[in-house]
Amino acid sequence: MKKDTTDMWKIIHIPDKLPIPPNQQPTVNVLASVIDPKHANTLIRRLNQIAPLKNVCHVKRIQKKHLEGGKTQLSVILCLASEDNSLLNSLPQDVQELSDSYQLSPFVTKVCKYAATSKEEWEEQCKLWPTSYHPPTYNIDGITGFSEEDSLSILSFMKVAIELAKSGDGLIVNAAVIVDPSVQQIITNGCDQIFSWHAPMNTTCIRNDCIEQSTHLDSHQSNGVASTVTEVLPNASPSEPESLSCAVSCLNPWKWSEQQSDTANSYYWHPLRHAAIVAIESSADRDRRLFPDLGDAEEKSFETSQSSHVVAMVKRQKTSVANAEKKEADPPDMPSNSVPERPYLCTGCDIYLVWEPCIMCAMALVHQRIRRIFYAFPNPNNGALGSLHRLQGEKSLNHHYAVFRICVPEEALDIAGNRKSC
Amino acid sequence: MDSHVEEGCSSETLTFMELAIEQAKDALNSLEVPVGCVIAEDGKVIASGRNRTTETRNATRHAEMEAIDALLEQWQKSGLSVSEVAEKFSACSLYVTCEPCIMCAAALSILGIKEVYYGCANDKFGGCGSILSLHSSSSKLPDSGNIAQRKDFKCTGGIMALEAVSLLRRFYEQGNPNAPKPHRPLVQQATDN
Numbered sequence: 264m265k266k267d268t269t270d271m272w273k274i275i276h277i278p279d280k281l282p283i284p285p286n287q288q289p290t291v292n293v294l295a296s297v298i299d300p301k302h303a304n305t306l307i308r309r310l311n312q313i314a315p316l317k318n319v320c321h322v323k324r325i326q327k328k329h330l331e332g333g334k335t336q337l338s339v340i341l342c343l344a345s346e347d348n349s350l351l352n353s354l355p356q357d358v359q360e361l362s363d364s365y366q367l368s369p370f371v372t373k374v375c376k377y378a379a380t381s382k383e384e385w386e387e388q389c390k391l392w393p394t395s396y397h398p399p400t401y402n403i404d405g406i407t408g409f410s411e412e413d414s415l416s417i418l419s420f421m422k423v424a425i426e427l428a429k430s431g432d433g434l435i436v437n438a439a440v441i442v443d444p445s446v447q448q449i450i451t452n453g454c455d456q457i458f459s460w461h462a463p464m465n466t467t468c469i470r471n472d473c474i475e476q477s478t479h480l481d482s483h484q485s486n487g488v489a490s491t492v493t494e495v496l497p498n499a500s501p502s503e504p505e506s507l508s509c510a511v512s513c514l515n516p517w518k519w520s521e522q523q524s525d526t527a528n529s530y531y532w533h534p535l536r537h538a539a540i541v542a543i544e545s546s547a548d549r550d551r552r553l554f555p556d557l558g559d560a561e562e563k564s565f566e567t568s569q570s571s572h573v574v575a576m577v578k579r580q581k582t583s584v585a586n587a588e589k590k591e592a593d594p595p596d597m598p599s600n601s602v603p604e605r606p607y608l609c610t611g612c613d614i615y616l617v618w619e620p621c622i623m624c625a626m627a628l629v630h631q632r633i634r635r636i637f638y639a640f641p642n643p644n645n646g647a648l649g650s651l652h653r654l655q656g657e658k659s660l661n662h663h664y665a666v667f668r669i670c671v672p673e674e675a676l677d678i679a680g681n682r683k684s685c
Numbered sequence: 686m687d688s689h690v691e692e693g694c695s696s697e698t699l700t701f702m703e704l705a706i707e708q709a710k711d712a713l714n715s716l717e718v719p720v721g722c723v724i725a726e727d728g729k730v731i732a733s734g735r736n737r738t739t740e741t742r743n744a745t746r747h748a749e750m751e752a753i754d755a756l757l758e759q760w761q762k763s764g765l766s767v768s769e770v771a772e773k774f775s776a777c778s779l780y781v782t783c784e785p786c787i788m789c790a791a792a793l794s795i796l797g798i799k800e801v802y803y804g805c806a807n808d809k810f811g812g813c814g815s816i817l818s819l820h821s822s823s824s825k826l827p828d829s830g831n832i833a834q835r836k837d838f839k840c841t842g843g844i845m846a847l848e849a850v851s852l853l854r855r856f857y858e859q860g861n862p863n864a865p866k867p868h869r870p871l872v873q874q875a876t877d878n
Contacts, residue, residue: 516791516795517794517795517797517835517836519767519771519795520767520768520771520797522767531761532761532767533754533757534757534795534796535750535753535792535795535796540745543743543744543745544743544745547741547742547743550742551741551742608742608744621791622787622788622791622812622817622819623787623788623791623792623795626786626787626788626791626810626812627744627745627788629787629788630738630744630745630786630788631743631744631745632744652817654787657816657817659808659809659810659816660809660810660816661809661810
């Protein structure tokens with residue numbers, strides 16, 4: 264990997280909420296007053312009792328301003344102001360009494376309504392009134408930045424995905440690479456298979472190696488052609504500017520029905536076989552192949568709550584996995600379990616997608632418990648991870664992944680200039 | 686057939702939903718999350734499916750996906766073209782015991798299914814109104830000329846919801862023996878690169 268090219272590849276976290284400019288954060292009004300510093304402790308203690316700052320715990324009670332001549336001035340928040348801004352008559356009685364007895368002069372001022380989610384937001388908040396800021400303590404690596412080493416490996420996996428995406432005959436499709444980051448290895452991959460699909464249920468021979476996969480012979484079909492998943496797309500006309508994006512299923516999932524049918528019927532097609540779905544299926548096949556003795560159900564319900572708790576557990580387990588040949592701690596109601604370590608779906612795994620997934624694929628990745636998603640190009644009309652939807656921010660879901668975009672230089676797809684810029 | 690099913694469902698609707706419940710029971714007997722469905726065309730059931738996520742270790746193998754795959758295979762084996770398949774889907778009704786999740790609702794829209802009848806709502810994952818409304822595009826439709834028109838489908842919930850819920854409840858009450866037990870594989874066994 265050449266250093267000079269990877270320097271251009273930036274990794275950006277796509278947050279759960281639509282980012283708002285730090286200086287446009289919502290505010291609420293409070294009543295505050297300048298106080299005599301020697302009363303500060305008493306006043307704050309008393310105010311915290313009679314007028315606690317409910318729902319705005321991130322707001323500090325006291326503000327210290329540096330005045331000219333080295334002097335400082337202290338102000339405290341007396342209480343939240345009523346909605347209608349009608350000043351002093353809105354002081355609760357005990358606050359009013361306190362205010363009177365210390366001869367305070369209440370005024371209305373603004374504080375930020377929500378706790379800061381980034382340092383930038385926090386700095387902006389403090390211009391209004393000081394707040395506290397607790398950087399998020401995520402269990403997911405990378406949200407607060409990647410090490411040089413991690414970045415390089417992330418970029419190299421994305422490059423594998425991009426190569427897969429252009430492994431067809433001049434057509435670009437979406438491609439997915441599932442990686443176990445704990446061992447830096449590709450578990451499986453998949454490409455869009457809307458218009459070329461191996462026979463149904465014939466999914467036993469998927470290999471780990473992406474090159475092998477992409478030139479994978481179709482053993483089940485009689486057409487005898489090296490049926491790379493990307494080669495057949497009826498009616499693709501390279502002269503049309505949108506022809507490239509046409510082949511990426513997630514960019515327009517409804518497009519399938521407009522394709523002319525190939526009457527030769529030499530291939531199967533399936534409108535839902537987007538790259539992520541294909542890769543998930545392939546990883547499940549791999550799971551069954553590696554752990555054939557699963558026998559009874561291990562999977563728990565789709566409603567069981569786990570999310571970050573599991574990620575933490577997985578991390579702990581990773582460290583002890585070497586000497587834990589066999590888990591002794593089967594749940595009491597589980598009959599003897601002879602199977603050693605096996606994965607729960609894709610817990611702990613990352614997926615690399617060339618294009619931001621559509622909502623179907625994004626939800627499939629929630630179901631399969633993917634830990635981090637990296638995509639290179641946004642999907643402005645149908646993307647579910649920041650463009651049209653922001654599924655990573657849906658609180659009701661039982662699993663949440665972290666989403667990153669890797670800004671890839673123009674030439675990465677290097678099929679002429681008819682692809683829109685990222 | 687554009688009769689609205691609100692208070693009293695048509696007997697056909699109930700019949701189909703009962704078949705979906707049967708599918709869900711089959712799932713329960715296999716220790717799968719009990720959700721089942723049937724797809725009907727011209728008053729006849731042409732496919733059925735039930736949750737198979739445990740067996741396949743593929744958490745996307747919901748009842749709807751199973752039934753859809755069965756149909757696609759069946760239609761292609763009988764030589765239908767892409768446009769014929771699209772037309773067929775637009776004449777199909779899905780009866781499913783639980784509101785389709787976001788993934789399945791999106792899939793049903795992609796296929797252009799005509800209508801969906803479901804049992805209980807899916808408060809955490811529902812894609813037909815509970816969390817997102819993927820059956821109706823009016824809310825979020827980017828204006829773009831050359832994009833194939835996304836398809837809405839009619840959606841009616843609450844059909845035999847109590848039966849659907851009681852199956853789910855039984856599943857969780859029987860003490861899910863498959864409690865979350867996250868394992869990590871020794872991946873070296875599997876990868877040779």
